[in-house]
Amino acid sequence: EMQLTKNNNQSKRKSITRNRNTSPPSKTMKHNHDNPDLDSLLPVTLLGGFLGTGKTTLLKHILEAKHNPNDNEKPFKCAVIVNDVAELNIDKTLIDQSSLIQSDEQVVAMQNGCVCCTLKNDLVDQIKEMAKSQTFDYMIIEASGISEPSEIAKLFHSCEEDHDHEAVHGGQETEEDGLVTLSDVARLDTCVTVVDAGDFFSKLDSIAKCSSTTTYAKLMAEQVEYSNVVLINKVDLVSEEQIEKVRNNVTLLNPKAKILTTRHSSIDVKEVVGTNLYNAKDFEDILRPTVDFEESKCCKASMAKGEPPCCRRARTIDSGLSQVMLSSKKLPKTRHEARFGISSFLYKARRPFHSSRLQYDFINKYFMFIEPEEEDHDCEEEEELMEESDEENSGNVKIKEDIETVVGEDEEQIASEDEEEVLSPEEMLKRQQEEAESRGKVRTKEFGSVLRGKGFMWIAHTHDYMITYGQAGNTVAMSLEGEWNVLNTKAWTGTDEVEKASLRKDFVDLWGDRRQELVFIGHSIKHEAIQKALDQCLLTDEEFALGVDGWKATIGNVFLQDDE
DSSP: OOOOOOTHHHHHHHHHTSSOOOSOOOSEEOOOOOOOOGGGSEEEEEEEESTTSSHHHHHHHHHHHHHSOOTTSOOOOEEEEEEESSSSOHHHHHHHHTTOSOTTSEEEEEESSOTTTTTHHHHHHHHHHHHHTTOOSEEEEEOOTTOOHHHHHHTTSOOOSSEEHHHHHOSOOOTTTTTOOHHHHEEEEEEEEEEEHHHHHHTHHHHHTGGGOOSHHHHHHHHHHSOSEEEEEOGGGSOHHHHHHHHHHHHHHOTTSEEEEOSTTOOOGGGTSSOOOOOGGGGTTOOOOOOOOOOOOSOHHHHHHOOOHHHHHHTEEEOSSEEEEEOOSSSOOOHHHHHHOEEEEEEEESSOBOHHHHIIIIIHHHOEEOOOOOOOOOOHHHHHHHHHTTTTTHHHHHHHHHHHHHHOOHHHHHHHTTTTOOOOHHHHHHHHHHHHHHHHHHHHHHHOEEEEEEEEEOBGGGTTEEEEEEEETTEEEEEEEEEOGGGOGGGTSSSOHHHHHHHTTTOBGGGBTOOEEEEEEEESOOHHHHHHHHHTTBOOHHHHHTHHHHHHHHTOOTTOOOOO
């Protein structure tokens, strides 16, 4: 059972942060810390795993379970840190919009770098601040898909004598902190790695040879090696035989790890929260290369603000229809850039995509579309409410069906190639995997190795609704997230100016916050080709000039049903 109550923990934590030597700290120092009672430390679960494996879905599942504890469990207040290597933190926005965080809880976004390297000092300072507030019972960190869990775990290790404290443990020590380290106020409870079953299976040969390479297959292997729990996710996209091969290879990489299989990252939360599984000694035999980073020459004030506007303009490519923002060269290289050559860019536009062109010229040409996750309703009372409101929610069903029609019917297309042929589920799955591999080769040739894509889309036929886009390897998932903020009454009325400003922060001209905002992460990615392909899916000047009614008449609308 999860024991996540504060009670006596808060009073114990208070004693940790007091009576410390407040003399100015030196880089190399001898630490003589008391061994604080483990119950006084803020427990932390680290969610890791490669790009697009399902970490954010798992985080949302944990937060949902937190809201609805079983009779023998107590609700707990949770702090969440979400890291995104790209300049735009999509995952944090999705958590904010999910209503899973209560008013007395907190979600912190850390983007444009990795918490395992360039942002590690910020991470340590943030955890220490949250822990000392004595507000939270638990913390969950969702690391970026290309973070190295071993580097993050080091930050929690107890101090040794005569070492570079800041380099090893991160953070900025102040007179108020004295010699307080992260291990004085928080402890790593569980290291979790989420694995995409299909992607992992397709890279088994590369992962097996990873010991002598610096490819991202090696990074995937390292993430599995440094974990207490490995979650093999998306098992519905592979066969039983393939699942077994993935499981066997995970066991070879990490014999001590608990292995769970699932779809949509749905597991018993007690498997990854409050487990007390982490022990640094279990991973002492895993060696990691040290990468030296060239320090930026920018002044601290400039770094704190991000970067000067001139640098932003210099790395922005404007096609006239969209803008691509490349990674900043002024910021220090992250470990994943230095070791694996992985980079990212941001695609932005302020006009909608044409539904058909997006479907046929981008989604179905380069990826396999998968159906959105279906929500499971375990609560009988909630099911009754759902049944009572069937008529009211009938429009939502229509929305989902229409999205699936617009962005791909790959399974039906593959099956219709030979209508007389009756395929077993195993044969159908094999056919889909072959088609995915074929499209992947086309994508890699034209775009480079696009490992991950995510963000928000404005599509003409769902004009008033934000579409979330998620791509991992060969697969793409899309779903309705909700109305754009421009349609939120609170953005226009009321006396809460802070809330109003927050809702309106992305407003531009007539269309409010409707926009394209997509992050792409990969190896040797060709941003010019991706920008050109997406620009061709945008409405032309003539189509854009038709306006909303013209789009409904010529393209269609999700809410307009046929008379049939």
